[in-house]
Amino acid sequence: MLVLVVDSSTPAVTAALAEVTADGVTLRAQRCTVDARAHGELLAPHVEAVLAEAGVRPAGLGAIVAGLGPGPFTGLRVGLVTAATMGQALSVPTYGVCSLDAIGHPAAAGEPVLAASDARRREVYWAVYDAAGERIAGPDVDVPAVVAGRARDLGVTGMVGDGAHRYADVLGLPLRDEPRYPSALALATLAAERIRAAAPGERLTPLYLRRPDAVAATARKSVLP
Structure with a gap:
């Protein structure tokens, strides 16, 4: 097909x-x-x-x-x-x-790996994959220092992805060049x-993980002093 x-x-x-x-x-x-x-x-x-x-x-x-x-x-x-x-x-x-699965799954060649992409605002989207490439944590969004701690707790031994390249010094794990995206x-x-299996089609629900910057006003503000 x-x-x-x-x-x-x-x-x-x-x-x-x-x-x-x-x-x-x-x-x-x-x-x-x-x-x-x-x-x-x-x-x-x-x-x-x-x-x-x-x-x-x-x-x-x-x-x-x-x-x-x-x-x-x-x-x-x-x-x-x-x-x-x-x-x-x-x-x-x-x-x-x-x-993130399309970054972390192929990179987990026999050892746990962190996959991270750039979330802007000095944060990363991240997930952790075990040695078989199965996701065991995430996806989530955090500052790199928090992600580094979570990765250590999960015994991660490598990292991959554009976010890992951008914040390599903070994440502090051995960095793999590919896949970056x-x-x-x-x-x-x-x-x-x-x-x-010809499974039924799915609704494509985006994983934003955080609210957009622009939000509707919840109340009118008075213009009078």
Whole structure:
């Protein structure tokens, strides 16, 4: 089955076409551009490009996989709205995967690992994975010093992700170069069991983990002295 994969939870704007079979998952085409300010401008052209490269029309898709975050509100919703809209228009199921899983799962090669992405405001989104790649803590958002303490308590021996690169000195764990951003192959692989089983499509609920900066006023303020 041909599956479209999208993720916009980090500065890496990713679209890929994956083929899911009984034997495994392979990528047929992929586009990824790191630009924290251009999610809306880049994702749709990336989707168009991977379909064109593989010679596949949208009607040939059997499912859509999207990274659910955690991630900043504006960027994350671009990918989820795109995936949900295409799924509805094409009448194909949509499946969500925690974006940190697509960083931590492939990195946990026999030892516990911390996956961290940049949450801005001098914080990181984070999760911890055991030696088999299963998430055992998180996802959550905290300042790096708090995350460092949690990681030590969980016996973590390595870290990965853009947030780990940004705050390497504070987190204080051996740093791996890759993956720095969610892997399209990992996203498809983590959803593959549901795809093969033709599981019902899921509502793509974003993992924001914190409230947006802009909130509605709760009461009117008097203009009189």
